[in-house]
Amino acid sequence: QQPVQSPQAVILREGEDAVINCSSSKALYSVHWYRQKHGEAPVFLMILLKGGEQKGHDKISASFNEKKQQSSLYLTASQLSYSGTYFCGTESGNTDKLIFGTGTRLQVFP
Amino acid sequence: DAGVTQSPTHLIKTRGQQVTLRCSPKSGHDTVSWYQQALGQGPQFIFQYYEEEERQRGNFPDRFSGHQFPNYSSELNVNALLLGDSALYLCASSLVQVWGETQYFGPGTRLLVL
Numbered sequence: 601q602q603p604v605q606s607p608q609a610v611i612l613r614e615g616e617d618a619v620i621n622c623s624s625s626k627a628l629y630s631v632h633w634y635r636q637k638h639g640e641a642p643v644f645l646m647i648l649l650k651g652g653e654q655k656g657h658d659k660i661s662a663s664f665n666e667k668k669q670q671s672s673l674y675l676t677a678s679q680l681s682y683s684g685t686y687f688c689g690t691e692s693g694n695t696d697k698l699i700f701g702t703g704t705r706l707q708v709f710p
Numbered sequence: 711d712a713g714v715t716q717s718p719t720h721l722i723k724t725r726g727q728q729v730t731l732r733c734s735p736k737s738g739h740d741t742v743s744w745y746q747q748a749l750g751q752g753p754q755f756i757f758q759y760y761e762e763e764e765r766q767r768g769n770f771p772d773r774f775s776g777h778q779f780p781n782y783s784s785e786l787n788v789n790a791l792l793l794g795d796s797a798l799y800l801c802a803s804s805l806v807q808v809w810g811e812t813q814y815f816g817p818g819t820r821l822l823v824l
Contacts, residue, residue: 602752630810641714641800641815642753649810687752691810697766698743698802698813700752 601625603690603701610706612678620673620704622688631664631671632689632698635682642687645673675706683708712737714803714816722822723791731786731819735803741765742784743813744776745800753800759784760806788821796823 603624610618622631630649634642648654648664648671661674675682685705689698715734723729735742741760745753755768759778778784782803788795798820802813 632813634815641817644812644814647810647812653810689753689813697755697758697768698753699755700745703750703752 602699603688605686605688605701605704607704608702610704612682612706612708614680614708614710615677616708618675618678618706620675620686620688620706622671622673622690622701624669624690624692626669626690626692628664628666628669628671628690628692630691631662632691633660633662633671633673634687634689634700635684636687637684645686678706678708680708680710682706714801714814716799716801716816716819718819719817720820720822722824724824725791725793727791727823728787728789729791729821731788731799731801731821732783733786733801733803733816734783735801736814739803739805739814740782741804741806742778742782743802743804744784744786745802745815746770746795747798747800747818749797756786791823793823796821 606621633645636642664671688701743758744756747753757767758765762778773789775787798818800818801816804811804813
């Protein structure tokens with residue numbers, strides 16, 4: 601089952617904040633966040649692991665609620681370069697196969 | 711440090727043909743995963759290779775097959791192409807783990823089936 605992301609799209613002015621949510625119907629071992637710009641490959645942002653460890657970006661933060669099988673990505677003081685589509689990828693069970701979410705399109709304007 | 715590379719960047723084929731896509735992993739990585747991304751959708755997991763063996767597979771038909779070479783590079787083969795196979799094919803490399811390891815994506819191969 602594909603994780604569901606919300607909102608589907610966000611429009612921001614530079615400097616504004618945004619939160620992107622990812623919700624799964626399965627128990628999660630980890631949540632991976634990627635940003636993809638049009639026509640380019642997804643770029644790794646961060647991983648949140650079961651048990652609380654985080655690895656990744658120093659200007660973007662995220663949370664992982666294992667019990668609720670949810671993760672949120674927090675974008676603060678957004679920059680033009682933050683524009684793109686954000687995907688969460690989840691790992692469930694004893695495997696490192698990533699199942700990607702439905703995507704959230706973020707546009708930042710000057 | 712070279713990242714993940716893929717070739718070719720673009721490809722046009724006709725229905726029924728066969729195609730081979732190639733991927734070289736990031737230096738030091740031993741695991742390669744392949745994903746299909748249709749326009750406007752998230753990447754869909756096809757399969758993963760480690761130690762020259764298919765380690766796991768997503769919900770894709772047998773027309774999709776792959777190979778990993780001793781130098782960890784990988785190929786994705788698709789036989790009997792359908793119009794619906796048109797997509798961006800992404801390769802991601804990582805170090806083998808049970809879970810929780812970062813996957814780095816290559817630039818992708820855009821396949822158009824006419």
